[in-house]
Amino acid sequence: AQSVTQLDSHVSVSEGTPVLLRCNYSSSYSPSLFWYVQHPNKGLQLLLKYTSAATLVKGINGFEAEFKKSETSFHLTKPSAHMSDAAEYFCVVDYSSASKIIFGSGTRLSIRP
């Protein structure tokens, strides 16, 4: 079955330290991959997307993600966390043959002062 797994439901880091949010997908081929962020009481915002042009994808607000086909992973990183990064992050997979996208269960990112 096609699925996407976010390995951590909650990640807490100190301001100024690196962020790593993990995501693995199941697929026999390379799907389209996205990361969305959801701030409290706000809509889902696209952070970045994998287009197959490059395995390292840069997004907004200093986030980036690396596609590793051999590991079926698409982990999200940021070198230095900011208080405004506190939000829920969703890894999303588009298995185009299904005409719909599948969301991971989300990772809540907390930033300690």
Place this chain on the structure above:
Amino acid sequence: GAGVSQTPSNKVTEKGKYVELRCDPISGHTALYWYRQSLGQGPEFLIYFQGTGAADDSGLPNDRFFAVRPEGSVSTLKIQRTERGDSAVYLCASSLASGALPDTQYFGPGTRLTVL
């Protein structure tokens, strides 16, 4: 307003009532999607429109749920005989669906439905 809009932002209703939730997609986007997000979970797919037709409604939980998009733009999600378990945030998204991959979906702010 260039984004996806949804109305109402909040809807409180009583068990057994009928509700309609509206979505205005981004102009020119041919694809429209409805998702449901329960508390503490990721959004779950409900239905996908390509133009006026429902291309995939496999996510609708039962026949109390129905959605239309009569002119290929605005869509309405209709829920009959609401139950407390229907309480959730209902999200709408739209995309160009031009054939180029990846097809990015842009989300509205959602409608928070509470069934008492």
